[in-house]
Amino acid sequence: MPRSFRRITLILFxxxxxxxxxxxxxxxxxxxxxxxxxxxxxxxxxxxxRDICKKILEKHPDYHDARVLIANxxxxxxxxxxxxxxxxxxxEKKPEYxxxxxxxxxxxxxxxxxxxxxxVANKGIELFPNEYYFKLTKAKILDQLEEYDEALVLLEELxxxxxxxxxxxxxxxxxxxxxxxxxxxxxxxxIELKRKRNHAGAMYTLELFxxxxxxRHLLELEGKHRFGKTTAIVRGSAAQRxxxxxxxxxxxxxxxxxxLTYLYLNxxxxxxxxxxxxxSGFEVYRRLPRNMDASIGLRYLHFVLTGTGTKExxxxxxxxxxxxxxxxxxxxxxxxxxxxxxxxxLLAHARRYLRDTENHFTxxxxxxxxxxxxxxxxxxxxxxxxxxxxxxxxxxxxxADNYFLLAxxxxxxxxxxxLPGLTIFDxxxxxxxxxxx
Numbered sequence: 001m002p003r004s005f006r007r008i009t010l011i012l013f014x015x016x017x018x019x020x021x022x023x024x025x026x027x028x029x030x031x032x033x034x035x036x037x038x039x040x041x042x043x044x045x046x047x048x049x050r051d052i053c054k055k056i057l058e059k060h061p062d063y064h065d066a067r068v069l070i071a072n073x074x075x076x077x078x079x080x081x082x083x084x085x086x087x088x089x090x091x092e093k094k095p096e097y098x099x100x101x102x103x104x105x106x107x108x109x110x111x112x113x114x115x116x117x118x119x120v121a122n123k124g125i126e127l128f129p130n131e132y133y134f135k136l137t138k139a140k141i142l143d144q145l146e147e148y149d150e151a152l153v154l155l156e157e158l159x160x161x162x163x164x165x166x167x168x169x170x171x172x173x174x175x176x177x178x179x180x181x182x183x184x185x186x187x188x189x190x191i192e193l194k195r196k197r198n199h200a201g202a203m204y205t206l207e208l209f210x211x212x213x214x215x216r217h218l219l220e221l222e223g224k225h226r227f228g229k230t231t232a233i234v235r236g237s238a239a240q241r242x243x244x245x246x247x248x249x250x251x252x253x254x255x256x257x258x259x260l261t262y263l264y265l266n267x268x269x270x271x272x273x274x275x276x277x278x279x280s281g282f283e284v285y286r287r288l289p290r291n292m293d294a295s296i297g298l299r300y301l302h303f304v305l306t307g308t309g310t311k312e313x314x315x316x317x318x319x320x321x322x323x324x325x326x327x328x329x330x331x332x333x334x335x336x337x338x339x340x341x342x343x344x345x346l347l348a349h350a351r352r353y354l355r356d357t358e359n360h361f362t363x364x365x366x367x368x369x370x371x372x373x374x375x376x377x378x379x380x381x382x383x384x385x386x387x388x389x390x391x392x393x394x395x396x397x398x399x400a401d402n403y404f405l406l407a408x409x410x411x412x413x414x415x416x417x418x419l420p421g422l423t424i425f426d427x428x429x430x431x432x433x434x435x436x437x
Contacts, residue, residue, distance in 0.1 A: 029060055036069055046073035064090045068099045075103065078325070080111040096127050105137055112291045112323045117141050132158065132180050139187060144357060147259075148195045155188050190356065193401055196436045197226040203406060203432030210425040212416075216241045220432075229256040239274055246272025250279070260287040264297065277310075278302035283317070291323040299334075326353045334368070344368060354397075364392045364410070388414045392428070406432035 033056060040049035050073055053066035060066075067090050074083035084107050090100040101124045108117035118141050124134030135158055142151035159181065161173035175181065205218040222235040233252040239245065250268035257263060266281035283297025299315035313336060321330035327350065334345040345368025353360045369388045392410030399405050408430035415423050 029056055029063060032056055033063070033065055033069075036066065040069060040073050046077060049073055062093065064094055064097060064100065068097075068103055071100075071103050071107070075107050075110060078110070080107050083107050098128060098131075101127065102133065105134065109137060109141060110325060112325050112327075114141050114145055114291055114323075115289070118145075130162070132176055136180065136183065143187065143191055143194075146194075148191050152188065152191055152195075155184050155191075158184055193436070194358070196402070199224045199434050199436040201404075201406070201432060201434035203430060205428060205430045207426055207428045211422065212424055213426070214243065230254065237275075239272075241274045244272075244274050246270060246274040248272065248275040261285065264295075266299075273304070273306065276301045277304045285319075293319075293321045293323075295319045321349075327351065328353070358404070359397050360395075362394045364390070364394070366390045366392075369414070388412055394430075402436050404434040404436075406430070406434060 032052060036049045036052035036056070039045045039052065050070050053070050056063050056066040067086050071083040071086040071090075074080075074086065084104070087100055087104045087107065090097060091104065094100065101120065105117060105120040105124060108114075108120055118138065121134050121138035121141060124131070125138065128134060135154055139151045139154045139158075142148075142154065158176060161175055176184065200223045201221075203220045203222075205216075205220075207216040207218075209215070217240040219238045220235055221237075222233055224231065224233045226232075231254040233254075235250045235252070237248045237250070239248075248268055248270035250266065253263075253265040255263045255265075262285050264281065264283040264285065266279070268276075268279040270277060278300070279302070280300045281297060283295050285293060285295040287293050296318040297316075299317060301313045301315070303311045303313070305311055316335040316337075317332060319330055319332040321328055329351075330349040332347045332349075334347075336343040336345075345366065347364060347366040349362055349364050351360050351362040367389055390410055390412035392408060394408040395405070397405045408428070410428040412426050412428070413423055414426065
């Protein structure tokens with residue numbers, strides 16, 4: 001065989017082999033993607049899965065499954081902003097892609113953007129009316145938004161038999177799969193408990209001091225009733241402070257103006273010297289975009305002073321909060337005008353929701369004596385003359401269907417302006433129980 005012919009044959013062979021290899025890469029993209037899925041779901045190696053998907057997208061930019069898997073793994077790592085950017089690229093080209101809509105719903109729901117998640121769930125129900133996932137997730141979102149009646153209607157609808165769509169078996173009725181039915185039943189049970197309109201509870205508080213003050217005791221009994229858009233709470237308090245005892249009665253009223261706004265009103269009276277004679281409060285709360293909330297309000301305290309007349313104190317307050325996944329973070333200032341200036345106190349909260357919104361653990365840090373707190377505020381109208389730092393923790397836990405355990409502990413340091421150089425340490429211990437019916 002002539003040398004020139006062998007060269008031509010070799011060149012043709014290399015050309016065909018190269019073309020075949022490229023075609024193999026093209027047609028084997030599904031096998032490459034399966035490798036990425038194994039890395040993500042079996043080997044739990046998210047970064048390896050993303051690297052493989054990125055290589056796929058370099059050659060096949062419209063291979064949407066690869067981009068959906070990238071978004072999925074990012075959301076598992078709570079990198080929601082990056083995950084959202086990836087999934088939106090898919091939906092811009094293929095808005096009715098089931099996997100992409102599902103992942104976007106998970107991103108918004110897991111990140112705590114409940115209003116955005118609700119919109120995605122509604123879109124999913126519109127596009128895929130026979131899929132349980134979107135309706136079930138919507139019910140979970142409504143539950144977290146405390147839209148209990150709407151959630152129950154949706155869950156009861158899910159339990160109803162449906163006709164099988166299409167095919168030889170069309171017309172036959174089917175029920176949700178057993179695992180879905182069990183989850184529906186559990187959600188209905190939990191929401192029915194939350195919808196109960198009444199509760200009664202008791203809380204005992206013991207406050208111990210390192211110096212100056214004797215131990216203080218406070219017992220609170222309260223009853224709550226919800227009717228329509230209004231929730232009313234009646235509370236009676238009995239305290240022992242400064243070797244004296246006293247009683248105080250209060251009422252709180254919460255009125256829901258609309259789905260985003262509610263109003264808080266408070267009024268209280270005490271004939272005893274160790275409480276303010278009158279107290280009242282007013283506050284407007286509002287849900288904000290991006291799963292935030294805020295409020296603004298006013299507190300009023302009226303003291304009867306022994307032998308020196310009366311004293312009135314007005315306190316400006318408000319709050320701002322942010323829900324993120326299973327957490328809530330909040331700030332609340334108290335501004336008390338006095339003379340030419342103002343006394344300022346600040347509370348910061350970090351709450352972790354446990355099994356659900358009824359079970360939670362809260363850390364609180366604060367500066368300044370909190371004038372809105374009946375535990376710390378007694379008969380001292382000059383409370384702004386106290387500088388204080390405090391750190392506390394509270395727990396609310398459902399013990400059984402209708403019983404709640406309430407527990408709290410707080411440590412505080414106080415420096416009294418009229419006793420310079422003296423720092424008082426005190427601890428507050430709380431234990432209570434609540435029954436709903």
